[in-house]
Amino acid sequence: MAICAGSSSGISCTQPAENITGLLSRPGDIVIGGTFMVHFDRVSSGLDFTSQPHELQCGMFIIEYFQNMHALIFAVEEINSDPELLPNITLGYQVFDTCFTSREAARGTLLMLSGGNEITPNYHCHKGAPLAGIIGDSWSTGSIIMAQILGLSRYPQISYFATSPVLNDRDLFPSFFRTISNDEYQMRGLAQLIFYFGWTWVGLLADDDDYGQHGLQMVKEELNNGGACVAFTEYILTGQADRDAPRLVQVLQKSTAKIVIVISSNFVVVVEELLRQNVTGKIFMATEAWATLDLLSEPRYQGILTGTIGFAVHNGLMSNFSKYLRSLRPWKYLHDQFVLEFWEQAFACKWPTDETLAWTDNVTIKACTGNENPESVEAEDYQRASLNVYTAVYAIAWALQNMVNCRPGTGPFSGGSCANISSFQAWQLLHYIKNVNFKTKDGSQIFFDAKGNPPAIYDVVNWHLGAEGAAEHITVGTYDLRAPDGNTLKVDSKRIVWINGDTQVPVSKCSPSCSPGFRKVIVSGKPLCCYECARCPQGQISNQTDAAECHPCSWDTWPNLQQDRCLPRPTEFLSFGDPLGFSLTGTAIFSSLIPLLILRVFTWFKKTPIVKANNYSLSCLLLLSLFLCFLCSLGFIGYPQLQQCLLRQVAFGLVFALCISCVLAKTITVVIAFNATKPGSRLRKWTGVKVSYPFILICTLIQLCVCVLWLFVIPPFPELDTDTKPGVIIVNCNEGSPTAFWCMLGYLGLLASISFIVAFLARRLPDSFNEAKLITFSMLAFLSVWVSFIPAYLSARGMYTVAMEVFAILSSSWAVLGCIFVPKCYIVLFRPNMNTKGHLLGKSKSQK
Template sequence: MVTKFYQHSLALAFAIKEINESPTILSNVTLGFNIYDSYYYEKMTYRSTLDLLFKSHRLVPNYKCSASKNLLAVVGGLGCDISIYISDVLSLYKIPQFPFGSCAPEQREFPFSYHVATEETYQNRGIIWLLQHFGWRWIGLFVVDDDSGEHFITMLKLLLPQHGICLAFVEQIGQMRRFYDMIEITRLLSKNYQLLKTSKVSVYVVYGDAMTMMLLITTVYSVYDDYEELASMGKVWITTSHIDFAVSQTERNVKLDIFSGSISLAIHSQQLPAFEKFLHIVKPDDTLKNGFFKAFWEQAFQCVLPDPSNYYFSCTGKEKLDSLPGPVFEMRMTGHSYGIYNAVLAVAHALQALYVSRSNRRSVLEPRNTEFQDPQPWQLHRFLRGISFNNSAGETLSLDENRGMGTGFDITNIVIFPNNSIIRMTVGRVDPKAVDGKEVTLRDDSVMWHKVFNQVLPVSRCSDSCQPGYQKRKKEGEQFCCYKCASCPEGKISNQRDMDDCSACPEDQYPSQDQDRCIPKMITFLSYKEPMGIGLASAAVSLSLITVLTLRTFIKHKETPIVKANNQRVTYALLVSLLLCFLCSFLFLGRPSKLTCFLRQSAFGITFSTAVSCILAKTVTVVLAFMATKPGSSMRKWLGKTLTNSLVLSCSTIQICICAAWLGTTPPFPDLDTRSMTEEIVAQCNEGSVVMFYIVLGYMGLLSFICFLVAFLARKLPDSFNEAKFITFSMLMFCSVWLCFLPTYLSTKGKYMVAVEIFSILASGAGLLCCIFFPKCYIIVLRPGMNQREQVLTRKY
């Protein structure tokens, strides 16, 4: 006998007693009850149900020979399968049935049943939630071998992979009554022990009934010599609502502390102080007429009650139920007992409603007839649907449209001490009526784990967690929970454990060195404050000053032959153009703005094109001058200011038109480049049209090439008359700089692209300034004796 379950019978008796003593409900009616055992066996369940309906002295199915036995409702059974067997018989007579165990929705469709426990769907959600909440991804499953167990396995195999959880094994445990020899029992116990000892699993989910748990307890007992080794491993047990830590006479001395720290999803219950008082007054003398009580008392207290045929007895009758250990009998009302209590109250309130309805009808139709006929079971259904009442615990209960009364599950933490005393602590709740996302609540700090874990959260995984910065890689031939860890690809991060894939950072962030987080990028640009910006700005200022000094020198000595011989106006225009070239480099420094982006490339293109146009005009003038000295030459008419001015203006105007078209259609604008640099956001000018940018450069390159070609052809003219050699060398430097600029510009990123362009502007301008004007300044300033008309006119052969 499982003595712990006798509380169910006492809960039924307590409910009947409370109703019969209540002056407010069924005041003129006395309820009675019968208790039958199902024996966890289909045949005996059917036989007991028939006995309940028809047996008086001997069983005659469908025949009642006793008018005093008026059956109104049946409470039971505990398991879904047992409830189905009972319903097969009761539904023929439309008798209300109150199964007090939790069942799957598919198993609740009994035609005349009312469920006092919440359906298993919410229990399954609670299990999944607990596994996810504690990070348990690798679990073992012990399931009773029956229809309910098969359904539970099917549901869990669908749900677990959806939430990233794997089953290490599924072990179906047959019911004890189905084992016919010790060899089969020994084989089962040995297999269970090996699963407990050798498996890497630390968390087990157990689905079944008390017999299932008793078999696992027997497994521990059968290897008692290795118990300490098994207990030292530390396991977490998650049990479902039908399971209780109950023992029979055989397992009474087995240590159960290996199961300490278990988490159980128990049917919700409220404590009834009156029930506990009722348990304290239960005595053998008062209840010996109860056929189960003698067996319960003798097995619970391990003594013998008095027998009229035998004067020997060892039970004093003063034994206290609260002195029994938890696995033998529990004073705290369990969820199943609470369900039985509420089922009886529901029947009583429905019967009360039936009597009130009859009374109201008879008072109108038959005012003189006040006798009640015995109610029939089928008459209660109309009053049971939608019934609502309060029990003595103050909880409001009602039957909904699906004939369910369940109020959810309590998440209980079971602490077992070395003397097998049990403390059940309610640490959470599964509430089907809560808002979405709040169905499961848990107080983590209240959970007590097995002593082996030292209050550190247990871990149950097939593989170690992949730390941030790594991602999971599946192992071939194994479940998805078994994996290896691989570093994130370059440019991606994982900021949580066990990431399936690494993710890229937003455009304004970049991965850290460990690839475990994203770091905001700094906005960078070529600033005046950094060494490179200071150097380039200083070079631009210096070259500008040198250009101004050169221009001042030429203006001061404008009457000297060497200045006059080199076309003064074009020289001045060239120096001013070079000055503007050096100054336009400042448009490239600092954070880009609308104005600087709008002007920089156009200013650079126009000023350089003007400078190159001036050099081209000087070169063409030299060539024409020597050609005009030949006798009979017609080139004299081309000499003069008109040609040079026209050449400079026309060449510059073409570049101005190109830049105007560019600025009028797709002008440059400030932009942020988030892709070029890994750790920086580059504040830059978007050119608007890259094609127009390269047209500007291309036109400037074409002018430079023409100028270089003309100067190269005129390089052998007498030195004292022309600048052809200096122009050739300067244009060679100029073209070399800009030819090197293109690949360098395209291969650099960020602010260094701007630095390359500024350097090219300064270097090419400096080349023109030095190669063309340095020799002249040297003569003007340091060798004034060479700056004479006779020297200039001297031919050198």
Template sequence: MVCMISIGKCPLSDPLPILHKYYHPGDHIIGGIISQIYIFSNEITFKKYPSPELSAEHIHFTASWIYLASMELLFRHGRFIPNFKCGVKNNPVAVIGGPNSNVCLHMATILCGYKMPQLIYGSAPVMKNKSEAVFFHRMFPNGAQQYKGILQLLLHFTWTWIGVITQDEDNTEEFTENVLPMFSQNGICFDFIERSPKQTVFSEIIDILEEGHKILTIVLKSTANVVIVHGEIHTMVTMRMFNWGSEFENKPLKTLGKVWLMTAQVDFTSFPFQREWDIGFLHGALSFGFHPKVVFGFERFLQSRNPTLVKEDGFIQEFWEQAFECFFPSSDVDKINGGICTGKEKLETLPGTVFEMNMTGHSYSIYNTVYAIAHALDVMHSSQYKPSHRAKMNGGGWNHMNQHKLHHFLRSVSFNNTAGEKISFDQNREIEVGFHIFNWIILQNQSLVRVKVGRTDPEAPSDKLLTLLEDAIVWPKRFNQARPLSLCNNNCRSGYRKTKLEGKPFCCYACLPCPGGKISNWNDTDDCFQCAEDHYTNNNQDGCIPKVITFLSYKEPLGTILATSALSFSLITVLILGVFIKNQDTPIVKANNRSLTYTLLISLLLSFLCAFLFIGRPEKMSCLLRQIAFAILFSLAVSCLLAKTIIVILAFMATKPGSKMRKWMGKRLVISIVLSCTLIQAVICTVWLTISPPFPDADMQSMNEEIVLECNEGSTLMFCCVLGFMGSLAIFSFTVAFVARKLPDSFNEAKFITFSMLVFCSVWLSFVPTYLSTRGKYMVAVEIFSILASSVGILGCIFSPKCYIIMLRPDLNKKEKLMGSK
């Protein structure tokens, strides 16, 4: 529709008559008629192109008729003489174009050459010629704001897997090339992007159906539950054909439950033959658009319209015949269908799918457009111009200078319309209003109700652009009023992570369990993450549980058993020491150096008591003492056994005639052996304490569910040196004892030393792999067990035979028995 506003001899009056709803081809019955409106006071004339004999359905916004209508606007009313202006009467001052973008694009070719102000109430065309764009004022809000609102809506509902249907028009290129990539950058994927066929003439309806069937097949197979529809006001005609075709596939669109998300350019329109078609597939759809304010008197005005009262309106008669399915006697409409029109039919009796009594968004834009021009002209006329200039404007010519001034006043126009809404343009000559979000509800009688469920605020930050009343939304019946999901696949639940599928969009992915020790506590996480050191993963790997602090305690069974064992063996050692002291003058006690025996028993006693340093909560002092005390005491004990063995060997060699070994016999040798071995171990321990001493530590890694309080050895190398020296000393003692075990004597202690060293070496050789294979408090338990076992081995092998003789066989505890004979 092209609407022309011109200046006559009478002042411009109330422009409400321009808002005849049936003028608007976007309101349910597409007429495809290029119309021309002249406003002179209260008089409205309406002229159609082409001639009445060509039905409205046969033409759809074709370029040739738009060019013709645009040229006709520039010449005297009723006469068409190109390149000539015959008279100055009824010259146009502005043109209202729409709703199709092609209408505005084609009329710009003619009108921009005359610097004609053009106001667009529908889809804005993509102007490649920037010089022509300055003549446009857009009553349609900024498109970028709408696309950001759609993106926010998709992200709000986490609809990341969608389909897109666009109209095969020039202005959809920008949407495909610029807007859709913006969606992809924000995590939106597309199952399909299809172009619906361009509507031209009625004869090509078969081609439209064929192209539509291809798109319908894609929609039916798609797993996306949300489909964005971007098009023009007549796109609904094609969508209704999709639904009509789906019924032949035995898969009606309404049973699939797709959520149609329509841009503001799309409105409910149809061909006359579609009026009985089911529109249930639109139930639960969402659309962006304008929210028209209630215009006082508009409904009463519509009720007063009929063909008999408006003789000069050539379009209303044709609309009346199509809407009420009747014909006027003088009409060329096929008289087979319907009865005779009386002209007294009431518009309010028409179904909502044919005609709505409420003002739609596009009609409201026209309403505001007319008022904007009226206010701009009013301000322009009331400005303080020279009397001669004013007279020229009122009575003479309307020239390009006046049109240029009108551009200026249009840019700065700001007013409150009769509905109470403020209307103004921004610096880009676009109206400064936001979009509203509507929920389409289809009632059982096929009536369409649009419910406002949200809006966009052009002045709000980008992350708060959208305001939504989610609880007010009615979804398609398939979803049973639950929020629809539109995902390529199910969400990866907690405990899983996403992994890319080759050859699929990034929204399509598989789910893999988190590896051990990692969790994911959100759906659709890209990667799992490690719990804090003092936490561990639960069985589902979707949460972290605090670790339990643990150490070898006296209160737990293992600690109690080890402590009791250490205490018991300590008491046994004390008893043995008491027995030996009590019988210190007997031959068996005096044999093999009584001082060494006491020293050995005391070292074993302290070794048993040393186990208590390993039990309980690790402290700084206990960590410093435990390994040092253990190393020195065991070195002392083993060195005592080595000294005993060497004495046995020297004693045997000294009995040979002429032997020089007698001079080595005595306490000095014993003290030298014991002190030298013990001092070497003491030096190693001193170096260890100097370089890197043991300290209390918390091991959070070894045990999955526990924090083990332990003594960190500080320097592992020095710990190995301590054990290495002790092991070397034990092996050397075992070797010497093994050599001396068969020396002739009635009581050869070397045999028992051999057994004790065999036990000692076996325990500590098995200690190394066992210690390294255990974790936490069990490492400490292994070391305590090795200390007790090796000490018990020495105590049992060395002293049990002697205690047996002392306590049970005192008859053998005599010198002549011990000396023996060959």
């Protein structure tokens, strides 16, 4: 700011005296400016304003940043010696050390715009070579301040390391370009790298400036969209001397996140604190700001940083750059304070001109002589950030070359005019830079898109422990948005080494993985990645780790015990080979022989009194029906076929209707026979078969009608039941109409009830003439079996439902057979003395 004071001769304006430090320049026909943070830190001093503030004191000289500055000088010298690029034009330069401060970035910009060694805002006060543009700055906040100043006059600015997406805004920063991709691509790539390794629990650490804040927001959004969770979000406070490192290290130590993304240019201070507190076990993901930083590659840091992986500026060839760096000699550059500091740093010495030679651990640091061997300085032609500086210089040079090649009448300006190379305006050169397109010496195509960005490409680097204990930055992949196959991220996992030399990808999750057979259950109040594992519901599986949902098996399959795959469901039915089915089959066959055996006994002794007295023909019919009752139970055993399903209940209903009808007919016959013996009784004509057979036929026909109606309306059919028993397909016969089934069964109950009632009422008739008592017991047992059958049938499942019905058929048939025929067989076979007419008549008289 100019100071104006009154005097007798008028008003005079003077600029406040200010020492300009950290400036290197070389004259030329056209000057290219540059700002670099050769020093990483500055010495803080109190600002109480009781005395004139001290000039900024820079500290921590970084050789890598020094190389970036000299990449500009190297490129200018190379262009000046190139007879084809800008012939007859000599490029000059002005480079300025910003010492990683916004104030110095702004001051350096104003100094170069003023055109001399004094700052005159908004004026170019010195007659000299025009300024083509400025290459810088090395960080986003400084670049934003510079872009706001340079954008006022449309001076081209090309940054080699500022990645903030804010600089994409062409309305705010119309003259800004860069030779490094912006953070929008990098943060998206970092998120892809997180997903590539399967990490879901990640910490975020970033500078509290434009670079850190915008980068953190972008990567956090990408992580959230991809399903990962952020364990913590912390900022490195760049305004504090300790960067708030002690507290940040405590956060890192307490967090369960194993992976930490660091978006910072100030991570060195945090690493120092990590080293002091001996905090290890974290894997850091680096942005391009420190992914290949030599300062952090020192051996003392490798217990913390080995295994680091991240994105670095794409490596490229700068021919003869290493040779140039080794050619630097202090006696050649006595005016260049940076070369002197480089010499001290490279050879661990001090120039004797210093007031003292520092003492460290009681060892005196040797004095620099200038004769040290520069061949021992590590340098290579493959560069990263320095290559971006080199490319930026060539972008301006090719823009100037295109301006020189302009032919009047075909130029891009009004009336087809061209710009004068010796007196061009900044906005004219800006036009050519926007449209520059050239190939570097390593074959890379360089151009700028509408937002001033170059083609996006990064190297994926992994920090290995070198032979001498320092870190080696090994390229293990690329992130290239120009990839022709669309596969932007390519990683060679076999080359990656993690903590302690481990090659197994580490796990970073909030919760342990859910094994197959389980699913994730979100815990209320916690991030989505912090979940619990719950067993899949019955009938469902999950066949992958960390499944969000379980999936049901198909109808004919069922999960295994682990619930991680579906197996074919076993089928269940009452088969002949099953122990239960085999037992029932054997019982049914054996039982069916008993009525035939009794029938043979009755046939053999049919002329005996006790057989004749119990209606021989009805007894034979009843025995045949009981034979069929035992056999019909076999229709319920075996794999249910359509014909079997149609006939088994019908056969059961009809043969049992025939059986109970015979019992009822025998009961009625006994009653009629007793009453027909009374003098003058009219019932004599109804004795014999005149009543029995028609009555049996009518009762059986009623059941037949019910069954036929059932078969025609809603017939039974085979059914595969997958719901009744989990994991099993029950093959059974669906009765079609439950109403018809219970009507058929109810009709049998009705016949049995009538038989029981009639027999009960006739129980006091003489034993010689009737079997009422035996029929009463048989029907009581029959009804008891079937009444008990109803709840058992309804509660049974699967083949046991069928087994219950078979058991009821056999039990009820045995009840009739045992109660009615066994006592008679006993008398016929073992008490022949009671099987006489006299005995029967005598017994009759005694009972009168």
